[in-house]
Amino acid sequence: xxxxxxxxxxxxxxxxxxxxxxxxxxxxxxSYEMNWVxxxxxxxxxxxxxxxxxxxxxxxxxxxKGRFTxxxxxxKNSLYLQMNSLRAEDTAVYYCARxxxxxxxxxxxxxxxxxxxxx
Amino acid sequence: xxxxxxxxxxxxxxxQSITISCTGTxxxxxxxxxxxxxxxxxxxxxxxxxxxxxxxxxxxxxxFSGSKSGNTASLTISGLQAEDEADYYCCxxxxxxxxxxxxxxxxxxxx
Numbered sequence: 001x002x003x004x005x006x007x008x009x010x011x012x013x014x015x016x017x018x019x020x021x022x023x024x025x026x027x028x029x030x031s032y033e034m035n036w037v038x039x040x041x042x043x044x045x046x047x048x049x050x051x052x053x054x055x056x057x058x059x060x061x062x063x064x065k066g067r068f069t070x071x072x073x074x075x076k077n078s079l080y081l082q083m084n085s086l087r088a089e090d091t092a093v094y095y096c097a098r099x100x101x102x103x104x105x106x107x108x109x110x111x112x113x114x115x116x117x118x119x
Numbered sequence: 120x121x122x123x124x125x126x127x128x129x130x131x132x133x134x135q136s137i138t139i140s141c142t143g144t145x146x147x148x149x150x151x152x153x154x155x156x157x158x159x160x161x162x163x164x165x166x167x168x169x170x171x172x173x174x175x176x177x178x179x180x181x182x183f184s185g186s187k188s189g190n191t192a193s194l195t196i197s198g199l200q201a202e203d204e205a206d207y208y209c210c211x212x213x214x215x216x217x218x219x220x221x222x223x224x225x226x227x228x229x230x
Contacts, residue, residue, distance in 0.1 A: 044208060044221060044222070045157070045165065045208050045210075045221045045224070046221065047210075047218060047219050050218050059215070059216050059218045095164060095165070100170060100176075102170050103212070104151075104155070104218075104219060105153075105167055105170035105210075106157070106210075107167050107170075107176060109164040109166070110164065112164060
């Protein structure tokens with residue numbers, strides 16, 4: 001079964017750090033581009049970051065640029081998001097999502113992991 | 120990059136058809152045939168319903184269809200069913216570095 005499972009969410013104080021992980025299974029992870037997408041409570045979806053299959057190309061939303069770092073380990077079938085200098089507005093469910101074989105559509109999503117930034 | 124514009128809510132009765140619009144700019148929707156649509160039920164992850172404007176992934180009902188004209192994309196659901204009640208999001212490629220932008224989402228209510 002094709003699956004993405006996120007972990008690493010939790011409660012963190014403003015200014016703190018957190019590292020999210022996304023474990024992939026059921027497909028050749030190293031062949032796919034990956035993304036992080038978040039959803040604040042009661043709000044819509046917001047794209048956060050993209051990484052190419054090899055990791056050589058990376059993009060960030062302006063809202064997280066300079067604070068978040070996306071990475072991947074193809075040997076471990078895993079995607080990561082290092083989040084530093086966290087703010088209250090980063091509070092959200094964070095999803096990892098696979099880019100489909102067709103261009104720029106997210107065909108597989110994880111169940112999400114909740115990040116709460118609060119003192 | 121601003122979010123794509125969707126109506127906050129739409130509604131329809133079982134068996135009817137509804138259309139959700141998604142308005143962007145010449146930098147995103149208008150420049151690329153790379154619009155996708157996602158269905159999200161409460162507490163669940165989004166599900167891909169339409170990609171590349173009008174293509175359906177395997178397993179998605181043919182009651183769902185997509186189209187685009189200029190800077191506006193549309194999702195049409197025909198033969199509305201109770202299980203279609205959900206939030207729907209459009210998404211468009213917006214060039215490298217900006218990558219993609221989502222719409223604000225539309226809540227579909229089946230009356």
